[in-house]
Amino acid sequence: MDLSVDLNDKQLKAVKTTEGPVLVLAGAGSGKTRALTYRIAYLLNQGVDPYNILTLTFTNKAASDMKRKVKELIGKISTKMWMGTFHSVCVRIIGQNLEELGYEKGFVIYDQDESKALISDIILTFNLDTDKYDPKIVLNIINKAKMNMWNKRDLVNNFLKNEEGSQEYYKNIADIYIKYNEVLKENNAFDFNDLIAKTIELFDNNKEILEKYQSRFKYILIDEYQDTSPFQYKLASMLAKKHGNIFVVGDDYQSIYKFRGADMSNILNFNQDYPNCTTIKLEQNYRSKANIIEASNVLIAHNYQQFDKKAWTNKNSGEPLIICEAINEYSEADYVAEEIDNLVRFSGYNYNDIAILYRSNHQSRVLEEAFIRRRIPYHIVGGLGFYDRKEIKDIISYLKVAVNPQDTIAMKRIVNAPKRGIGAKTLDKLITHAQEYVPEFNLLSFAQEDNNLGLFDIMKDPSGVSGIGKATANKIKKFRRDLEDIITVKESRLSLPEQVDKILKVSGYQAMLELDGSETALNRLENLGEFLSLTENYYNKNQNRSLEDFVRDIKLLSDQDDINSSNQVKMMTVHSSKGLEYPIVFIVGLEEDNFPHYRSVKTGLLDEIEEERRLCYVAMTRAADRLFMSYARERQRYGETRSMAPSRFLDEIPVEYTLEKVHHRGL
Numbered sequence: 001m002d003l004s005v006d007l008n009d010k011q012l013k014a015v016k017t018t019e020g021p022v023l024v025l026a027g028a029g030s031g032k033t034r035a036l037t038y039r040i041a042y043l044l045n046q047g048v049d050p051y052n053i054l055t056l057t058f059t060n061k062a063a064s065d066m067k068r069k070v071k072e073l074i075g076k077i078s079t080k081m082w083m084g085t086f087h088s089v090c091v092r093i094i095g096q097n098l099e100e101l102g103y104e105k106g107f108v109i110y111d112q113d114e115s116k117a118l119i120s121d122i123i124l125t126f127n128l129d130t131d132k133y134d135p136k137i138v139l140n141i142i143n144k145a146k147m148n149m150w151n152k153r154d155l156v157n158n159f160l161k162n163e164e165g166s167q168e169y170y171k172n173i174a175d176i177y178i179k180y181n182e183v184l185k186e187n188n189a190f191d192f193n194d195l196i197a198k199t200i201e202l203f204d205n206n207k208e209i210l211e212k213y214q215s216r217f218k219y220i221l222i223d224e225y226q227d228t229s230p231f232q233y234k235l236a237s238m239l240a241k242k243h244g245n246i247f248v249v250g251d252d253y254q255s256i257y258k259f260r261g262a263d264m265s266n267i268l269n270f271n272q273d274y275p276n277c278t279t280i281k282l283e284q285n286y287r288s289k290a291n292i293i294e295a296s297n298v299l300i301a302h303n304y305q306q307f308d309k310k311a312w313t314n315k316n317s318g319e320p321l322i323i324c325e326a327i328n329e330y331s332e333a334d335y336v337a338e339e340i341d342n343l344v345r346f347s348g349y350n351y352n353d354i355a356i357l358y359r360s361n362h363q364s365r366v367l368e369e370a371f372i373r374r375r376i377p378y379h380i381v382g383g384l385g386f387y388d389r390k391e392i393k394d395i396i397s398y399l400k401v402a403v404n405p406q407d408t409i410a411m412k413r414i415v416n417a418p419k420r421g422i423g424a425k426t427l428d429k430l431i432t433h434a435q436e437y438v439p440e441f442n443l444l445s446f447a448q449e450d451n452n453l454g455l456f457d458i459m460k461d462p463s464g465v466s467g468i469g470k471a472t473a474n475k476i477k478k479f480r481r482d483l484e485d486i487i488t489v490k491e492s493r494l495s496l497p498e499q500v501d502k503i504l505k506v507s508g509y510q511a512m513l514e515l516d517g518s519e520t521a522l523n524r525l526e527n528l529g530e531f532l533s534l535t536e537n538y539y540n541k542n543q544n545r546s547l548e549d550f551v552r553d554i555k556l557l558s559d560q561d562d563i564n565s566s567n568q569v570k571m572m573t574v575h576s577s578k579g580l581e582y583p584i585v586f587i588v589g590l591e592e593d594n595f596p597h598y599r600s601v602k603t604g605l606l607d608e609i610e611e612e613r614r615l616c617y618v619a620m621t622r623a624a625d626r627l628f629m630s631y632a633r634e635r636q637r638y639g640e641t642r643s644m645a646p647s648r649f650l651d652e653i654p655v656e657y658t659l660e661k662v663h664h665r666g667l
């Protein structure tokens with residue numbers, strides 16, 4: 001491995017300064033991720049034990065790409081080396097310390113939908129008005145509180161100080177927050193923020209455990225550092241405290257996850273937190289043609305809050321950026337499709353050299369129609385992905401119940417899929433009963449441990465629950481027996497894929513779809529088939545993995561769509577394009593109120609617009625060879641046609657880098 005061939009001097013310095021804190025701060029395409037990857041290979045080559053290296057990436061996909069590259073560089077890769085997102089690393093740490101945390105084996109992770117469902121339930125049991133307490137808003141508030149590790153009082157005080165809303169309103173939400181956390185715990189479940197919060201809590205409360213991980217992780221590396229939230233940052237600093245070898249790379253221009261708690265001040269303050277840190281600025285851009293670099297630099301220079309960075313390239317200026325005005329969104333889509341056709345036919349590009357980026361997911365639909373018309377193969381990255389489909393959520397819920405029969409949220413999903421004649425109301429009665437009556441019952445029966453009877457236990461004999469008649473009670477009992485069969489499958493010696501297959505059958509889910517036979521049902525069966533292959537894949541990588549592991553990891557697999565595999569145009573939101581690069585990039589829908597987004601514009605806050613501008617910078621800098629930007633003069637929104645103005649970001653790009661076009665066809 002001859003580093004000096006593959007890296008420039010500054011990158012080399014980043015790779016070789018292995019001791020002490022290092023901050024690499026540089027613009028898009030300057031080789032930050034490359035330097036980080038080579039640094040891992042270098043450390044291993046120097047004889048560092050892979051066990052001592054921890055790498056944190058922003059997506060699982062980024063981690064798997066990086067693993068592949070390290071393997072390419074040094075020939076092999078050890079499973080002792082931890083590489084993954086903050087969340088996946090926390091899952092591992094939590095898994096190793098369940099007892100200390102007071103959780104049990106087979107814990108589950110709730111996604112935002114499940115959290116929201118749980119919050120809705122709590123709002124109902126609290127008899128609060130769902131118009132006033134919108135579960136989505138309540139969830140956002142709770143997320144924010146958790147990310148900041150606020151307790152009940154902090155939540156009320158902080159929101160009262162900074163947001164509209166009465167004391168009573170926030171007090172009620174704080175009560176929901178407390179109850180929500182209790183139920184999560186009862187269900188042996190963590191939400192996404194818990195993964196990090198509980199790990200921090202674990203370390204705060206158990207100095208020996210913290211010390212163990214601190215000793216282990218002699219070298220910590222973090223990519224996309226600008227988008228870590230303060231509490232991810234806290235976790236990283238805790239782990240780095242002993243050895244102090246923390247290596248972070250990032251670009252303040254690309255901080256685009258404020259809504260998820262990312263805090264630019266992390267990167268802006270790294271120098272202060274680690275006064276002895278070595279700061280390295282990479283200035284040569286290897287990705288993009290000069291026109292793209294210069295245009296994006298001028299754009300981002302409109303922001304105030306940032307470090308000053310230079311960027312240069314020895315690439316030629318390349319083609320001008322194309323800015324296309326279309327009549328409406330259909331004509332815009334037609335334009336994009338036509339250009340793609342031309343690029344593939346006449347300029348030697350493949351479909352998979354091309355990416356379409358948009359501000360919001362819903363924008364893909366019109367483009368898809370245009371692609372289908374022209375037979376352009378495409379793939380939507382993220383969005384309503386595989387894991388968001390009903391049948392996939394349902395089967396996952398079955399697996400969750402198999403692993404943890406007290407998981408009420410999962411139970412609710414499956415109770416009537418297939419139909420069993422047990423309505424939502426009946427289930428609510430059972431749940432209420434579980435919450436209200438059972439502890440008392442347990443007290444009387446002198447149960448000491450494990451006296452937390454849940455829904456599953458009550459189903460065994462629901463006749464005593466008020467409002468449940470005999471017929472319904474029988475249906476519930478039958479359902480409970482089905483669940484027992486499912487749990488038996490889990491405990492059997494069958495392999496993981498066989499277990500999943502069997503659960504599909506025992507549950508009656510597969511039969512339900514087969515019986516239905518409609519187009520939709522067949523589609524669903526196909527997706528379940530895909531799910532089985534995915535299970536197989538997962539299992540083949542490591543045959544020691546159990547259903548418990550699978551259910552836990554599945555949440556973290558979901559952003560791992562292998563997006564480079566086949567020859568298709570990739571479509572995705574700007575947010576999910578972070579860190580990626582494509583020879584050809586189209587950015588569509590560059591209109592005021594769309595990009596910058598209406599939600600940001602209406603706040604009138606400079607901060608919000610700057611975040612949108614950074615998003616635009618991220619989008620532009622994904623392009624290596626050519627960049628196409630377009631806007632529509634009219635667009636349908638919520639059923640009415642609105643006239644649109646071109647995005648202010650287009651005005652900010654000097655004309656010397658651009659060529660303007662108008663497209664009329666495709667109405």
Ligand SMILES: Nc1ncnc2c1ncn2[C@@H]1O[C@H](COP(=O)(O)OP(=O)(O)OP(=O)(O)O)[C@@H](O)[C@H]1O
Pocket residue numbers: 006007008011026027028029030031032033034035251254286287578579580581621
């Ligand atoms: N020294 C180098 N010589 C040749 N190519 C390089 C060098 N450094 C980086 N590259 C290439 O330049 C491109 C951009 O590199 P990389 O993805 O590491 O940039 P980055 O700074 O991480 O960008 P982003 O901010 O968008 O994540 C990649 O294709 C990479 O292989």
Ligand SMILES: [Mg+2]
Pocket residue numbers: 032033034579
């Ligand atoms: Mg990168």
